[in-house]
Amino acid sequence: MQGRSGHFPIDEQRSGGSQRRYRAIFLSDIHLGTPGCKAEHLLDFLRHNESDLIYLVGDIIDGWALRSRFHWPQAHNDVVQKILRKARKGTSVVYIPGNHDEIARQFCGLKFGEVSICAEAEHRLLDGRTLWVTHGDVADGVIRHAKWLAHVGDALYDWLLWLNRHFNNLRARLGFGYWSLSQFLKYKVKNAVSFISDFEHVLIREARKRGYDGVVCGHIHHAQIREVDGALYVNDGDWVESLTALVETLDGRLEIVEWKEILVPNPPSPHWSRDDESGDEAVSVALMEATNP
Numbered sequence: 001m002q003g004r005s006g007h008f009p010i011d012e013q014r015s016g017g018s019q020r021r022y023r024a025i026f027l028s029d030i031h032l033g034t035p036g037c038k039a040e041h042l043l044d045f046l047r048h049n050e051s052d053l054i055y056l057v058g059d060i061i062d063g064w065a066l067r068s069r070f071h072w073p074q075a076h077n078d079v080v081q082k083i084l085r086k087a088r089k090g091t092s093v094v095y096i097p098g099n100h101d102e103i104a105r106q107f108c109g110l111k112f113g114e115v116s117i118c119a120e121a122e123h124r125l126l127d128g129r130t131l132w133v134t135h136g137d138v139a140d141g142v143i144r145h146a147k148w149l150a151h152v153g154d155a156l157y158d159w160l161l162w163l164n165r166h167f168n169n170l171r172a173r174l175g176f177g178y179w180s181l182s183q184f185l186k187y188k189v190k191n192a193v194s195f196i197s198d199f200e201h202v203l204i205r206e207a208r209k210r211g212y213d214g215v216v217c218g219h220i221h222h223a224q225i226r227e228v229d230g231a232l233y234v235n236d237g238d239w240v241e242s243l244t245a246l247v248e249t250l251d252g253r254l255e256i257v258e259w260k261e262i263l264v265p266n267p268p269s270p271h272w273s274r275d276d277e278s279g280d281e282a283v284s285v286a287l288m289e290a291t292n293p
């Protein structure tokens with residue numbers, strides 16, 4: 001067993017070898033507050049990866065889910081805490097709300113602790129190209145014009161994830177590995193595939209119109225780096241199914257990092273006040289209140 005004293009012993013014991021450093025890390029669709037959120041995987045990722053910049057590209061805290069059922073285990077607190085701690089130690093954190101945490105959009109232009117909240121951002125790659133950073137739900141006509149439809153889609157998706165969990169418990173009992181039923185269905189369903197391609201084109205067109213060389217987004221839970229119409233389409237994935245982050249390496253390459261395995265099981269649980277005397281608690285409470293009015 002690893003130490004669980006609440007003082008991040010593993011971080012400190014870790015020699016430089018297993019820690020990676022990047023120019024920027026992009027995370028989205030974490031969906032804290034839902035049972036589907038793989039907070040332990042994300043925590044493990046955050047322990048092993050540092051960067052000058054972190055972009056939180058929307059759907060970080062799931063206000064829709066919290067409104068109907070409050071689900072907030074310790075690991076979800078730990079994710080918030082870990083990000084705030086990085087911010088305090090010098091990482092610039094930019095939080096771009098998505099549609100599930102749209103309630104945070106009222107705070108755009110403000111700074112909470114070291115976290116700036118913006119409706120969208122520009123990221124300049126090492127080679128000078130500029131990327132428009134947005135959650136991506138602006139491209140989604142369904143959500144913009146008929147929110148109830150999106151909610152129905154959401155309920156179906158939650159049900160699918162629920163089914164997926166039980167299905168995989170059964171697989172595990174029979175000695176099979178993890179296999180994502182929901183991902184499988186998503187890529188098989190023709191409509192979903194054409195929706196993904198429409199989504200890409202809409203965002204690329206908008207990025208071009210605004211004078212960017214490409215876009216970084218999330219929202220559709222499908223990580224990808226590719227050229228669309230001569231521009232760069234980059235999606236950082238999610239922490240519900242694909243467990244992916246987007247990184248820009250120190251030499252300016254964009255990569256998708258998958259974190260399907262937890263390298264350090266039973267991570268220590270940090271406590272608010274012990275080694276964090278600044279206002280993290282107030283910020284977390286404010287964020288939780290903002291998403292759960």
Ligand SMILES: [Mn+2]
Nearest residue numbers: 059098099219
């Ligand atoms: Mn979204």
